[in-house]
Amino acid sequence: EVQLVESGGGLVQPGGSQRLSCAASGFSFSSYSMNWVRQAPGKGLEWISYISSSVTTVYYADSVKGRFTISRDNAKNSLYLQMDSLTDEDTAVYYCARDFYDSAGYARGVFDYWGRGTLVTVSS
Amino acid sequence: EIVLTQSPATLSLSPGERATLSCRASQDISNYLAWYQQKPGQAPRLLIYDASNRATGIPVRFSGSGSGTDFTLTISSLEPEDFALYYCQQRSNWPRTFGQGTKVEIK
Numbered sequence: 509e510v511q512l513v514e515s516g517g518g519l520v521q522p523g524g525s526q527r528l529s530c531a532a533s534g535f536s537f538s539s540y541s542m543n544w545v546r547q548a549p550g551k552g553l554e555w556i557s558y559i560s561s562s563v564t565t566v567y568y569a570d571s572v573k574g575r576f577t578i579s580r581d582n583a584k585n586s587l588y589l590q591m592d593s594l595t596d597e598d599t600a601v602y603y604c605a606r607d608f609y610d611s612a613g614y615a616r617g618v619f620d621y622w623g624r625g626t627l628v629t630v631s632s
Numbered sequence: 633e634i635v636l637t638q639s640p641a642t643l644s645l646s647p648g649e650r651a652t653l654s655c656r657a658s659q660d661i662s663n664y665l666a667w668y669q670q671k672p673g674q675a676p677r678l679l680i681y682d683a684s685n686r687a688t689g690i691p692v693r694f695s696g697s698g699s700g701t702d703f704t705l706t707i708s709s710l711e712p713e714d715f716a717l718y719y720c721q722q723r724s725n726w727p728r729t730f731g732q733g734t735k736v737e738i739k
Contacts, residue, residue, distance in 0.1 A: 620687060
């Protein structure tokens, strides 16, 4: 069974840093590209970052570029998000999400498995 | 950045009725559109990818159509468990973007 379990959320002061982790199991983690998607309280979904399976390619939303860093450790089946210079606009539930691959093995740029999310609250 | 606009914001229907949700893209995205369902307190669930392909395990009452800039998610006959939020998402360009969502509520 595919499982993605986020951790590392909590209360952080404006200007502070937080590191999120996502532990993956039930699939060959090293073969899949991964993403972080967030959802502010009562708001919609916002994709924020992508990392390829081999770590060669990363992308960020403009809203987090230069402040957040995505990384992964394929040996540990783990995905990370280092968040710096946090503001109250970063308050959200953060989900890790796996890229969907079709039967031919092509990534489809959509997300077939999601974790339950971890809440990050930026407040003084 | 590609903007996705969903309509209506809220759809009030009864079980057994047909639901038609719309998603319009700010530029041509071919068929690179997905639909998700989200229930309160839960992560989103992938329903449809590439405009019309049902994801694994998704009931046949869910169907998607469209290409270019205009897309539709249809739920042929609403079941009680279908009352939820629905989001569209494009994979044509980076950054990936989502629509603002359509809430399907019980009338």
